[in-house]
Amino acid sequence: MLDDLFRSIDLPMNSEKPLSWGLLPKATHKMKSIKDRTSPLPEIADSLLPYGLGRSYGDSCLNDGGSLLLTRGLDRWVRFDAETGRLECEAGVSLAEILQLVVPAGWFLPVTPGTRHVTVGGAIANDVHGKNHHRLGTFAAHVNEFEILRSDGSRRICSRTENATWFRATVGGLGLTGLITRAVLQLRPIQSRKMDVEKIRMANLADFFALADESDVSHEYTVAWVDCLASGSEVGKGIFIRGNHETEKGDRSPDRPTRLSVPCYAPGFLLNHWTVKAFNTLYAKTLRGDRHQGKEDYRPFFYPLDGVENWNRLYGKRGFYQHQCVVPRDGDGGPIREILDRIGRSGQASFLAVLKVFGDQPPEGLLSFPRPGVTLALDFPNRGEDTLRLMNELDEIVRESGGTLYPAKDARMSGELYRDSMPALDVFMPFIDPHFGSSFQRRVLEIL
Secondary structure, X not given: OHHHHOOOOOOOOOOOOOOOOOOOOOOOOEEEEOOOOOOOOOOOOOOEEEXXXXXXXXXXOOOOOOEEEXXXXXXXXXXXXXXXXXEEEEXXXXXXXXXXXXXXXXXXXXXXXXXXXXXXXXXXXXXXXXXXXHHHOOHHHHEEEEEEEOOOOXXXXXXXXXXXXXXXXXXXXXXXXXXXEEEEEEOEEOOOOEEEEEEEXXXXXXXXXXXXXXXXXXXXXXEEEEOOOOOHHHOOOEEEEEEEEOOOOOOOOOOOOOOEEOOOOOOOOOOOHHHHHHHHHHHHHOOOXXXXXXXXXXHHHHOHHHHEEOHHHHHOOOOEEEEEEEEOOOOOOOHHHHHHHHHHHHOOOOOOEEEEEEOOOOOOOOOOOOOOEEEEEEEEEOOOHHHHHHHHHHHHHHHHHOOEEOHHHOOOOOHHHHHHHOOOHHHHHHHOOOOEOOHXXXXXXXXX
8 A cells, every 4th residue: 555655756867868967977778677675686797786766976876888777666665663663665765755654654764865866775875964964973874774685696684783794885885785675764753844944144164163063962954055156254155054853743744746847958058157156146145134043844944956856957968066075174164165265266166065064973884975074065067177177176175184075976086085085995895796886986996
């Protein structure tokens, strides 16, 4: 009955052919599918990579010249205990489908990324994080167990007590240790689908860090939008957003379908320095005064970009690069200030600039991205060599600070940067399935 309820959900994905969300790099694949969690893997003549909803921005979800295993066939519920919030489902179920089921029952995802159009398997393989990392860590911190299916036909139940090292290798392992077939999640209780939200104007980076420190105990969710065109004493100006789940009982109705969509690719010149500057000005004016408190539905709070399907088409057919780093905090700026200064001097504006402080939680996976420090996510339209040159300069700041980049968002970092910033990489390598592979793996590990 639960399965039948969600057959009609329309989830946006790259339907023409599998692409990354950034629409680059381009890749050619053989397509394979799997029926359910009990089915064997298809025959593998080259290399295989699981592919869910294609929301990785770069090539970690691509396998150029090999095969992609479409996992949306793994879309069944196994069991849901509405009393305890324990949910078991196949790994192709999306976070959107989970929320559609559990919110009316008074439950929510403990950790969620900035889009709900991600499969459970993808959330584990990328160990995604959200606005509450300083409180609850990453998505995998709330996964009790999962099963992986290897190319030799073997199956392993992985948890913190059973096959524990396999658990840590698969979490953040980018789909390379085998196919995640099902998972058991522990949800968190909520009273309402509403959020208590406060938005505060920031004058600069010092304001951001002061607000982040102030909010660490009082608010579960914190994030900031930054005007990356600001310079001088205004570097880091923007809007700080913090929120908590509403504590009084209220509306827990199911979601309504998203109606807005970008029907075609926009002209390549649409997003440029001047249009980004205009957007920044308009967005800053959405906050009247210096502070506003109110209630907001969880969808625009957690998933503002999901309100428009296929929004990646706004960047045109050439696509875009996302550069998301984590670097040490280093006082009231340090590497983050240097990165924002470098962008301002370049004249290349990021349409999206999101800033967040990570907590001190130990990593769930051997290759998990979050670590103590500050994370900054930036989107750059693909302008060819000028864009790549700028991001290489940003990479150097990240490398010198001892930081790293987020593989789920990357399409071009050097293998040297990746290998140097992942100290557990040598421990991870023996867990790679010999018949699984990806474009990202071959690029950063220099595997031919």
